[in-house]
Amino acid sequence: MSGDIKEQVGAAINESGKFSLQLDKSSDVQYQGKSDIEEDFLFCKRMETTTTDEDLFKLVDSFIKEEGFRWDQCLSVCSDGAPAMLGTCQGFTASDSDSLWLSRGKVLQRVLDMHAEVEIFLNKRKHTLASKLSEPGGLLKLAYLSDIFSELNLLNMSMQGKDETLISVSEKLRVFKANIRLWNGKIEQGKTTSFPLLKLILEDEEDASLVGVQNVIGGHLEKLSEEFDRYIPDVDLHEKYKWMCRPFDVHAEDLSEEESSIHNLQEELIEVQNDETLHFNFQHQILGVFWTTVKIEKPVLGCETVKVFLPFATTYLYESGFAALTAIKAKHRSRL
Structure with missing residues (x-):
């Protein structure tokens, strides 16, 4: 089989x-x-x-x-x-x-919620980390880390799914990178509205002050922004491949020189734009399904779109599939 x-x-x-x-x-x-x-x-x-x-x-x-x-x-x-x-x-x-971030933000939030108990436990063990929770700013740093990892988890979850493409993931990453710059600017101004747990600690703890950790948080956000830029170049794939994402909202003559030099691409795009059935299908189908259907009669367009929609955007599909396979072979197989 x-x-x-x-x-x-x-x-x-x-x-x-x-x-x-x-x-x-x-x-x-x-x-x-x-x-x-x-x-x-x-x-x-x-x-x-x-x-x-x-x-x-x-x-x-x-x-x-x-x-x-x-x-x-x-x-x-x-x-x-x-x-x-x-x-x-x-x-x-x-x-x-x-x-594979796997809920690190939630773990940090749990530590924050139980920071008093964690500190007692570490002190009993005479662990060097005990002083980190009690030192000025220690709790604020933990709250900030919990907030930022929570945002990273949300970003990660938003990029998981069967229909995610390089274009959709690129858009979400560009938004997140812009948010990092926004958050850094707010911290420089002493504003913590984007970090709810950090804001809560500052309001609840009388001796807590953002001034003591402002440079640390700002430095971390700058470093995070640099790492995102290094690993993920700021390329607007949605604009670059606009004709793939919104084929009925572009003019064939406005395509880039690289695209317009592909034999028959503009002509096939014009044919698609004047096909009412394809227009209807586009409104009711995901991009992968739409362009797979179009490829049958428009091979040039199909050949170009497959280069963008075929690559894996993340390892989510593998991770979920392997987890399912492991569960079948471990838990369920023992019941047979």
């Missing part, structure tokens, strides 16, 4: 012509199906020796060749950001998409 499924997935990938990979404990694949972007488990093999980037590449390369796929069919490779997954010497171009 598994062999039959493997053959079906392989045939579908070859029919699609292009695919994207996601690598971690196993490998997932995305390809354009008959009616939507499809995601499937591809393979899972044991690493017999070391797990260097070279070993990983050889394993994946071996599978690709065994199954009759080609690397020029692969549009992108997404990993969880682990060093072994991001080695550059063997040519993996990875979309660094870490989705």
